[in-house]
Amino acid sequence: MVERNVALDNRVFYGLLVAIVGVYVAGIGANSIWTTHESYYAVAVREMLESGDWMTITFNGELRFNKPPLTYWLMAASASVFGLKEWALRLPILLCSLGTLVVTYRLGVVLFSKAVGRWALLFMAVSLQFAWLKHYASPEIPLTFFFTLTIYGFVRGLQDQRKGYLLLAFTALSLTLLVKGWPYFLVVYTVLGAFLLLHYRFSLSSIKKVIPWGWFLGGSLIALLIGLSWLGLMYLRYEEELLEVLHFETSQRAVRSNQSSFWKQWFFYPEAIVWSFFPGSLVLYYALFFYLKKGLTSLQKIALPVAWLGVMLLGFTLAQGKLPAYILQAHPAMALLCAYFVVQSQQNRKVQQINAWLWGLATFVAVVFSVSLVIAFHLSVAWYLVIGLLAGIAVRQYAKHYLQYAPTLAVASTVVALAILFLSLYPSLEQYRPYRAIRQAIADHQISEEVPMVVEERFIHNMPFYAERKVLKDRQYTWADIVRMEKEKPVLGLVKTGHALPAGYEVLWQGWIYRKGSESHGFRFILHCWYAFQGNNHHFQEYQLVYQPASSIPQNLPVALDEQRRPLAD
Numbered sequence: 001m002v003e004r005n006v007a008l009d010n011r012v013f014y015g016l017l018v019a020i021v022g023v024y025v026a027g028i029g030a031n032s033i034w035t036t037h038e039s040y041y042a043v044a045v046r047e048m049l050e051s052g053d054w055m056t057i058t059f060n061g062e063l064r065f066n067k068p069p070l071t072y073w074l075m076a077a078s079a080s081v082f083g084l085k086e087w088a089l090r091l092p093i094l095l096c097s098l099g100t101l102v103v104t105y106r107l108g109v110v111l112f113s114k115a116v117g118r119w120a121l122l123f124m125a126v127s128l129q130f131a132w133l134k135h136y137a138s139p140e141i142p143l144t145f146f147f148t149l150t151i152y153g154f155v156r157g158l159q160d161q162r163k164g165y166l167l168l169a170f171t172a173l174s175l176t177l178l179v180k181g182w183p184y185f186l187v188v189y190t191v192l193g194a195f196l197l198l199h200y201r202f203s204l205s206s207i208k209k210v211i212p213w214g215w216f217l218g219g220s221l222i223a224l225l226i227g228l229s230w231l232g233l234m235y236l237r238y239e240e241e242l243l244e245v246l247h248f249e250t251s252q253r254a255v256r257s258n259q260s261s262f263w264k265q266w267f268f269y270p271e272a273i274v275w276s277f278f279p280g281s282l283v284l285y286y287a288l289f290f291y292l293k294k295g296l297t298s299l300q301k302i303a304l305p306v307a308w309l310g311v312m313l314l315g316f317t318l319a320q321g322k323l324p325a326y327i328l329q330a331h332p333a334m335a336l337l338c339a340y341f342v343v344q345s346q347q348n349r350k351v352q353q354i355n356a357w358l359w360g361l362a363t364f365v366a367v368v369f370s371v372s373l374v375i376a377f378h379l380s381v382a383w384y385l386v387i388g389l390l391a392g393i394a395v396r397q398y399a400k401h402y403l404q405y406a407p408t409l410a411v412a413s414t415v416v417a418l419a420i421l422f423l424s425l426y427p428s429l430e431q432y433r434p435y436r437a438i439r440q441a442i443a444d445h446q447i448s449e450e451v452p453m454v455v456e457e458r459f460i461h462n463m464p465f466y467a468e469r470k471v472l473k474d475r476q477y478t479w480a481d482i483v484r485m486e487k488e489k490p491v492l493g494l495v496k497t498g499h500a501l502p503a504g505y506e507v508l509w510q511g512w513i514y515r516k517g518s519e520s521h522g523f524r525f526i527l528h529c530w531y532a533f534q535g536n537n538h539h540f541q542e543y544q545l546v547y548q549p550a551s552s553i554p555q556n557l558p559v560a561l562d563e564q565r566r567p568l569a570d
Contacts, residue, residue: 008408013118016411020125021098023419028094028135029087030427032435032462036518039461040064041137042089045076046465049084055233060464060471063238065245069230070178071139090135096145097134101125103148104332110156111304112340119339119407120332126414129276129324130331131422132522139179140325146176147184147329154192155304158210166212170219177227185224187315187329194307198299264322269313272324277331279362279410280338286358287341290351302340308333342407359406366413367391370420376530379424390416425526432529432540433519434511438494439466441509441545447492454482456495456543460513467492486548497542509545512537 033042040059047058057064057072074092082088104124108117124130133140153169156162176184200206234242274281291298291306299306312330316322345355367387374383390413430436452470453463459473469492477485482493483502497510512532516539519525528539 034519036461038137043464068178089137093141096142100145116339120335123280123338124335128278143179148332170223174223174226191311195304199303279414282358305333305336356406359410362410363413366417370417435466451490453492493546512540515541
């Protein structure tokens with residue numbers, strides 16, 4: 001009865017699921033490596049495969065201890081099988097994202113019902129930030145998968161009193177630590193503790209009865225030892241450098257006194273959730289208000305997602321470092337809360353109406369966003385047909401059954417928006433990202449990998465991957481520095497256009513490169529590309545790839561600069 005009321009029968013659910021998986025899989029390799037953070041992982045994996053050393057992680061020849069190695073290992077394993085291609089590097093991330101959806105579904109079923117599990121899967125799948133990061137080679141998605149799997153194992157192990165699920169939890173916990181580091185040991189157990197306290201109404205005696213203390217202590221110790229094993233090895237090899245990076249990653253980034261404004265300190269993540277968990281964010285906040293107003297008894301029924309979201313919100317709000325991606329591991333909790341609220345709202349018509357109108361607003365925003373992208377970037381007219389069909393269904397169903405179909409239409413409209421974004425818009429933006437063309441130009445001229453590259457007055461993070469060589473980055477190299485350097489040894493230069501090139505120089509490539517920070521800031525980058533699409537290249541810089549053939553340079557001079565390995569900080 002409940003599933004029929006919320007308009008999610010088998011055909012609707014599986015239809016949406018197929019569409020979501022299609023959007024997730026298609027286009028995984030359409031875009032070149034995004035600067036800045038994806039570059040760290042892509043370059044490190046290339047160097048890992050070239051050196052054969054999977055323990056000592058380097059970026060551009062410099063030691064990199066900022067993150068544990070599991071994400072690198074997953075990407076390197078995929079690249080060793082399928083080749084060093086963008087889609088191969090992102091394949092483990094995609095698989096972890098699909099795994100997260102499955103585990104979120106299972107949590108919904110175990111805690112509540114099959115209907116809640118299905119809705120939780122859909123809300124998680126279309127949440128904007130999770131969908132964007134699903135083929136972005138970085139640790140956020142693997143961390144979310146192993147973190148969610150850890151919580152699932154603990155919940156099932158304690159609920160069913162089955163040791164096999166606890167073994168799953170401790171294994172997933174060790175992998176979580178190998179993705180992101182020891183602080184997540186504290187995060188996991190704080191979430192688990194808050195869940196148990198809320199679920200058992202702060203009865204310590206009841207909590208003691210359900211916890212097999214011997215298994216917990218032994219399993220936690222083993223998980224911690226496995227999770228910290230790489231750090232121990234690196235400590236033995238590079239004690240001073242490792243401690244310097246760890247100090248930056250914890251003391252400075254997490255617990256240093258925060259000088260930001262009151263609004264940025266306390267409302268950074270509540271504000272970020274509005275867009276990062278779209279289209280479910282408005283319903284999420286309404287659901288939290290609704291259940292908090294009803295009191296402890298109501299919260300007890302949703303103890304896990306409330307504890308999960310609450311601990312992560314509070315913890316990362318108090319921390320110094322703030323990025324929207326840090327709250328991604330709470331998205332499964334948000335999806336569970338929204339799903340439970342959607343199913344339960346059918347019992348109260350007033351709540352159901354508010355719920356339906358909030359989803360209707362999300363549908364409207366998604367449709368407007370889709371139309372705006374198609375118009376602004378002159379995308380395929382076929383998208384107008386898709387949007388028009390969806391809008392027609394929405395009008396027809398809202399006129400008759402808007403209370404029941406509102407969440408379904410919000411999910412469907414967001415799937416269409418994501419399809420336009422990932423399958424049409426992002427591939428078209430490659431005209432403003434010429435990194436593959438630069439790689440091809442270097443390959444065509446068969447320039448030795450021993451010849452380093454230098455970029456005038458900046459460092460482009462994904463250039464070591466595409467140039468397939470070391471890129472000099474000790475300082476801001478001017479044109480005069482590059483000319484002086486190339487008088488002594490062959491150096492491949494990526495320089496701004498307009499310079500008078502000395503005799504003997506070859507121009508291998510010329511074009512525009514983004515110059516306004518990281519392309520990872522997706523919507524800002526899209527906006528700047530739109531300006532370029534209109535003829536305003538203010539956010540781009542025209543470059544030339546220049547090279548003086550080695551035949552005109554004495555052959556007995558060294559070709560590599562600064563071979564010393566040093567720790568690299570973000």
